[in-house]
Amino acid sequence: MKESIHTFVVLAYKESAFLEDCVKSVLNQESKSRVLIATSTPNDYIYSVAKKYNLKVVINECTGKGIGYDFDFARNAANTELVTIAHQDDVYEPNYGKSVIENAMKYKDSLILFTDYYEIRNDEKIFKNRNLKIKRMLMSFVKFNKLASIRLVKRSCIMLGNAICCPAVTFNMYNINTERVFNSPYKANIDWYAWEILSKRKGRFVYINNKLMGHRIHVESTTTEIINDNVRTKEDYDMFLKFWPKSIAKFLNKFYVKAEESNN
Secondary structure (H helix, E strand, O other): OOOOOEEEEEEEOOOOOOHHHHHHHHHOOOOOOEEEEEEOOOOHHHHHHHHHOOOOEEEOOOOOOOHHHHHHHHHHOOOOOEEEEEEOOOEEOOOHHHHHHHHHHHOOOEEEEEEEEEEEEOOEEEOOOHHHHHHHHHOOOOOOHHHOOOHHHHHHOOOOOOOOOHHHEEEEHHHHOOOOOOOOOOOOOHHHHHHHHHHOOOOEEEEEEEEEEEEEOOOOOHHHHHHHOOHHHHHHHHHHOOOOOHHHHHHHHHHHHHHHHHHO
16 A cells, blocks of 8 residues: 555644544545644543554653644654644544645645635534635635646735634645744734745645535634634734735724634
């Protein structure tokens, strides 16, 4: 059997009740990928899940450097061409891995490949709401993958807000070829910051217009915690300034706050 070029690195933190569901979803792929668990908070629960499914656990011992460092540690823990950082609360459809591998083979210059997604709220799959509708509208241009190596097209899905769902992203490690991607001064917008940096590099953003993963929204998630701390609103404005003059950035930020309220 040919060895896979794709790895799911499940990023585990403390004791999430959803970790096993995430692990089962990445193991239950039509096209088998490598799977391992990365954590900066090793504990008996994580080890028990890893043992149950015969998975390797890699430990990030450089703690206290922020979520961005944890993301890069997880990304670099794999040694395959394609790497997906699977957030422990989320799940992946059985054809996610197959789709990203096929598209990576088709678009050799890909930097990142990402799919559409649905939300999971109270264990219910939500395919349509205001937040998802807005994000899909922002994908209007980047979904034309043949044009998605053009800088303006890549930036079109992040200049009016961050439409790229971080756990839906697969990284082409060969084309990115750098140890740090999430080297950000932010607490909340580390992923948006990374996409903005990558959008200026030579290569393609590949959007797979299928809902191939589920992003869980719940009160204990890091995203919800950050929004409640009002950190994200300040960082959103700073990100808009990377694309727009101050007056437009302020205008856009007011509307973006309303979209974030759906995470509360």
